[in-house]
Amino acid sequence: MEHKLSYNEINEIRNWLKSRRINYLDIQEELTDHFASKIEQIQAQEDHSFTRAFLEARQGFYPNRFKINYLAGSFFKNFGLWFWEIKKIFTTPKWLSILLIGFVFIALFSFNIISFAGVESNFPSSIIFYSLFIVLLAESFFTKAKTKNAGYITLLGSSYLFHYIFLFVLWNILGDSLSKPFELLIYLSVIYTFSIAWVKLLISKRLDAYYTLKLYLKTQ
């Protein structure tokens, strides 16, 4: 029967990687899984103790390779990743749909702030936002897809926040353009697309950090 490693044993691998200065969280977690799988396989085949299997698993591992390739927490690294995310959006046809969703999203949420197509409206946009938020929150409690939904909730919340920040800034910069809501919506949709790339990056980092913390707390 295949032996599965305990929380403490997994934590031992993680601490060993940290001691080898593998500080970048994504790499650290991926290598933890790699060595854990390797140890489990060794233990299943040769019935070794964890310590002996771990020593065997890490033979031929050169952490320097990872230090060179991944600059932990570097500003330029994060900035580069943001551009990769943006590049990913613009190299596939989905950028058009994201832009369109952004356009519709902002148009709906802006109804009570700007006059759309010359018609003043007091449409309660917050109702749409909170309804979506509650539906996603409820779904995350009743389904197994917590990671995905937590991502959507963060994305939705951040987009809403971004939306008001940008609207406030644009209100002050553009002034007269507010009387041309169509132009304003175009500006906001473009900014929204760039924001999505940034938020997507933050979500992936936050979720990984969240799960690492969760696993860490379970071991205490």
Add this chain to the structure above:
Amino acid sequence: MATNQLIKGSLTTIILQLLSQHSQMYGYEITQKVKELSMGEIKVTEGALYPALHKLEAEGLLDTYTEVVDNRLRKYYKLSQKGKGVAKEKVNELEKFISSIQAMLNLKMA
């Protein structure tokens, strides 16, 4: 056993080909599959595999997602739409290259 230098140039193609045959794979699974298919001739090290995977991800050829499996995080890789096209191209490219090398070796032997 094949040397690291021989594998180096074709590792990304090997990864893309494996992912085109499997809907999703994680790092250690890839190393084991390579070992199994090559009957132990090719061993992919952590230091070669993960930088290659992350480069392919950054180029938009791979999509990823993370799951909690057996008390730890596991990152799964799968081909993106763009990656599916590139995988075919790369495999064709490598096949042509291997035939050329084969032809050259046969020529020398004859």
